[in-house]
Amino acid sequence: MKKIVMKFGGTSVGTGKNIRHVAESVTQYAKDDYRVAVVVSALAGVTNSLIETACQAKKSEEKHIETFSKQLLQKHLEAIETAITSKQIQKEVTQITEKTISELEKVLTGICYVGELTPKSKDYVASFGERLSAPIVWGAVKDHKLETQYFTGKDAGIVTDSNFGEADPLMNFTTHLIQERLGPLFEKGIIPVVTGFIAANQDGIVTTVGRGGSDYTATILGVALHVDEVWIWTDVDGIMTTDPKIVPTARMLPQLSYQEAAEMAIFGAKAMHPRALGPVIKENIPVRIRNTAHPKNMGTLITKEPAANETKPVKAVAMIKDVAMLNVNGAAMVGAPGSYAKVFDVLGKNGINVMMVSTAVSEANISMIIKRALLGRAISNLEIALLERGGVLSEVTAEDDVAVIAVMGANMKGTLGVASKIFSTVAKKGINIRMIAQGSSELNISFVVKEKDGVAVVRAIHDEFNLDKN
């Protein structure tokens, strides 16, 4: 008997029909003697619309709230009708749904009156997506005559810090609570259906673990329930060598190490939440990315060691768009301890995440990659800092038409000539490289080109390293 946590993403539960399909698949595995715990995301698009509406409510636009709630109710009622056949279960789930939506309406109206949306209240609003989807999935599983029980992340025992919007679990406490609350029923073969993404802090206030965070919930649960594997059911076949929209011959990678997968998740292989692997790495629990639409396909298996037969140094190449390059220059930075700290301090205090850094040993220039949308804020705040008397910064410049290309693979470590091959491939295309970074982990070489050249670069590298062939 195998124990599996199965997480179903937003598109996998996007419609009533899809939810039915999910319930059928869970039923099949349960009948094949698998112990299954289910984690669900909100219906596709719902989390975005909740956050958007909360932002409108903050501007005191009350009229949207009623229409929004009505539409949201309609969407979920339609899903209930298609996903569940038993009238009795339909009725039960409908009641939960109506109650949940009326609570949401009150919360949004509250935000509207106060005219304020705090990270705390934003998390609370965002939590409604999963609070609405999980009961439907639960009802659909129950419809198949299986024993099942529905939990919010909070009820399941996921306790996090109070970093609203990006909370992290207190793993020991959480494990203890999950074992206590879910463990006995899971062992008996009763299927827990748990909301992904949402949890609570120690005071019981709702938190979320970051966008796309249902994956994280799944691995947290997987560790607590000591499962054999965590399966992330999504709408792609697995982690690919690159975006198939850029290179149609892109190949699914059958096996990756935790380190490689984490690297790729960060670089936007949108298959997984970047922090999701944290819990399973420690316990050495494999994770599998699978496609709900192609259940025969075993997807990408993520384990401790990279696959023995995948020996190529480069395994994947990604393009990260919507970024900007920020350069800080200043002769006074040379040999001045703390000058880089000052730059990062200004950015950090203004909520600007630095994605990539490069500086030369001359120390007179530091280049950073940040999200493009934050560029204005970054420049203005650095300029304010720059005006300080005796400051070490003298000039801030930026380019907003760039993209990062990340080339990844665990076997790049110690393999000679990879960088030279990458850069000569780019040079042969007549494309100029603006910035380069390679961490000493050697798992990843990232560089920056003009965004208009990004697609050509990805194609050339994919081709040069024969990534479409094993």
Ligand code: ASP
């Ligand atoms: N519903 C949440 C989001 O869209 C979490 C998830 O889908 O994993 O970010």
Ligand code: MG
């Ligand atoms: Mg989602």
